[in-house]
Amino acid sequence: MSLVQMDFASGCLNRYTTMEVFLPDTAVPEKGFRSLYLLHGYHGNHTDMLRRLNLLKYAEANDIAIFMPDGDNAYWADFPERAEFYQEYVARELVPLTRRLFPLSEKREDTYVAGISMGGGGAIRLGLMYSDVFGKVAGLSPYLVSYEDFDPVGHGTNALKALDDVLMARQASIFSFSMGGLVELPKMYLTIGTDDALLSENRQFHEMLEMASLPHIYKEYPGAHDWDFWNERLPELFEFLNQPEEEGEAWLF
Amino acid sequence: MAILKFDIPSETMGRQVTFEAIIPAEAMLDGEEIAVLYLLHGVQGGYINWISLTNAMRLLGQRNLQTDVGPGKARKRLALIMPSGGNGFYHPIPSREERQENMGHQHDYEAFLAEELPAWTRKMLPVSKAREDMGIAGLSMGGYGALYLGIKYGETFGFAGGLSSALLTQRSLEDNFAQGQFFRAPEFLDLVFGGFDDHRAENDVFRLSLKARARERREELPDGTLLPKLYLACGEQDPLLELSKELHTLWDKARIPHTFETHPGAHEWAFWEWGLERMLRIF
Numbered sequence: 001m002s003l004v005q006m007d008f009a010s011g012c013l014n015r016y017t018t019m020e021v022f023l024p025d026t027a028v029p030e031k032g033f034r035s036l037y038l039l040h041g042y043h044g045n046h047t048d049m050l051r052r053l054n055l056l057k058y059a060e061a062n063d064i065a066i067f068m069p070d071g072d073n074a075y076w077a078d079f080p081e082r083a084e085f086y087q088e089y090v091a092r093e094l095v096p097l098t099r100r101l102f103p104l105s106e107k108r109e110d111t112y113v114a115g116i117s118m119g120g121g122g123a124i125r126l127g128l129m130y131s132d133v134f135g136k137v138a139g140l141s142p143y144l145v146s147y148e149d150f151d152p153v154g155h156g157t158n159a160l161k162a163l164d165d166v167l168m169a170r171q172a173s174i175f176s177f178s179m180g181g182l183v184e185l186p187k188m189y190l191t192i193g194t195d196d197a198l199l200s201e202n203r204q205f206h207e208m209l210e211m212a213s214l215p216h217i218y219k220e221y222p223g224a225h226d227w228d229f230w231n232e233r234l235p236e237l238f239e240f241l242n243q244p245e246e247e248g249e250a251w252l253f
Numbered sequence: 254m255a256i257l258k259f260d261i262p263s264e265t266m267g268r269q270v271t272f273e274a275i276i277p278a279e280a281m282l283d284g285e286e287i288a289v290l291y292l293l294h295g296v297q298g299g300y301i302n303w304i305s306l307t308n309a310m311r312l313l314g315q316r317n318l319q320t321d322v323g324p325g326k327a328r329k330r331l332a333l334i335m336p337s338g339g340n341g342f343y344h345p346i347p348s349r350e351e352r353q354e355n356m357g358h359q360h361d362y363e364a365f366l367a368e369e370l371p372a373w374t375r376k377m378l379p380v381s382k383a384r385e386d387m388g389i390a391g392l393s394m395g396g397y398g399a400l401y402l403g404i405k406y407g408e409t410f411g412f413a414g415g416l417s418s419a420l421l422t423q424r425s426l427e428d429n430f431a432q433g434q435f436f437r438a439p440e441f442l443d444l445v446f447g448g449f450d451d452h453r454a455e456n457d458v459f460r461l462s463l464k465a466r467a468r469e470r471r472e473e474l475p476d477g478t479l480l481p482k483l484y485l486a487c488g489e490q491d492p493l494l495e496l497s498k499e500l501h502t503l504w505d506k507a508r509i510p511h512t513f514e515t516h517p518g519a520h521e522w523a524f525w526e527w528g529l530e531r532m533l534r535i536f
Contacts, residue, residue: 005258
């Protein structure tokens with residue numbers, strides 16, 4: 001298997017940053033490799049997924065290039081007062097940069113974002129806010145701020161609020177008859193352990209998705225907020241990423 | 254500019270191999286192709302040498318800012334790729350004839366550098382397919398490696414550069430061995446060169462270049478059809494200077510186009526940094 005550690009200058013973060021990359025050893029498909037942007041959790045860094053997950057065992061069998069950026073403890077949010085824009089960095093800088101450098105598919109349906117804990121919340125929010133970029137989103141034990149707390153750190157870290165914004169935009173577009181306002185949402189996979197302190201927020205988010213009739217996969221399993229739980233979810237994560245696009249599915253809102 | 258450390262499986266080396274690259278990734282445009290210069294290290298070195306002991310990144314940045322470099326310009330932006338070659342003079346070790354099935358520790362540096370690595374970098378990175386956009390250069394043992402590989406695989410490499418090249422002849426091999434400079438075991442010398450008496454003729458830079466030149470003449474091919482653009486330089490205080498001068502004289506006699514330069518300096522990194530800057534201009 002091929003691994004790359006890449007150090008480079010980021011405009012959105014206003015500094016040099018680091019990323020780990022997994023490249024498949026298979027032949028490059030005509031349209032390019034599919035790509036997964038995999039976001040780490042709080043207290044972690046870009047090496048977490050390689051050190052603490054059995055990721056490569058599952059990655060090897062697929063034609064998916066995996067990009068593991070470093071996101072500090074920043075909730076994958078934007079911090080204008082520090083000139084660090086993590087959301088924009090992943091969706092608007094990293095995706096084009098990696099596509100220019102490596103043989104990747106440029107298609108939305110071949111571009112995925114996923115994460116664990118803080119990274120899971122970030123992935124879901126990125127998927128909702130940049131639904132033009134990502135075709136699939138996965139959150140493992142995602143950190144989703146409860147609706148009551150709304151936006152505690154004040155930097156748009158709240159995935160629930162992001163969902164609310166999308167729904168509002170949808171309403172607005174229906175009332176204005178603006179086709180340009182239609183948003184195609186990514187497919188979503190959420191999973192959480194029943195012993196996880198984030199369980200209630202995840203249930204609340206799941207209910208919101210249900211109420212809004214947004215199709216998604218939501219799975220609860222026995223387990224806590226730890227690497228054992230996330231390792232056990234990997235087969236299902238790749239199964240979700242490998243699901244073919246279904247014809248005429250109602251993912252357009 | 255981005256620094257990338259690669260760890261990839263190699264069929265010709267029979268193992269995972271590591272190499273480093275400096276790529277102008279952040280500045281690249283959609284669909285932009287880049288040129289590549291492979292840089293080979295010397296004896297007792299590794300892929301980290303060029304990046305840690307020279308100003309390679311800054312020199313590359315200056316080169317890529319030259320007015321004739323960039324998308325739509327005469328020259329493409331350039332990336333440097335720095336592989337590791339052990340102490341094997343970039344030969345197949347042991348030779349392909351001596352290789353045995355299922356014997357571990359057999360490394361075909363020649364096939365790795367001349368075939369597998371160029372193919373892999375073109376597969377995974379937006380590297381131009383044109384011969385003139387792929388070069389190979391090195392210092393000391395790597396200078397020898399770059400010249401013999403660049404000339405032997407002239408259809409792949411459009412540029413070959415040797416700094417303080419260890420252009421080994423039977424005489425210099427015997428001298429080096431007597432002084433205990435490179436090889437601590439006579440068996441290893443046999444593995445790399447096939448012994449004193451049988452210095453692998455097919456990898457001899459003098460003979461390879463004459464052979465390619467003779468074919469260019471015989472087939473009435475334009476200069477440089479088979480031979481890459483050649484660069485040769487050596488420090489004025491370097492004991493290897495005489496070997497480079499010998500090659501320069503031979504190339505002059507055979508009317509092989511090339512650039513030969515000397516500069517104050519010994520067998521040392523200050524000189525190789527000077528040489529890198531020169532090669533980045535010329536390539």
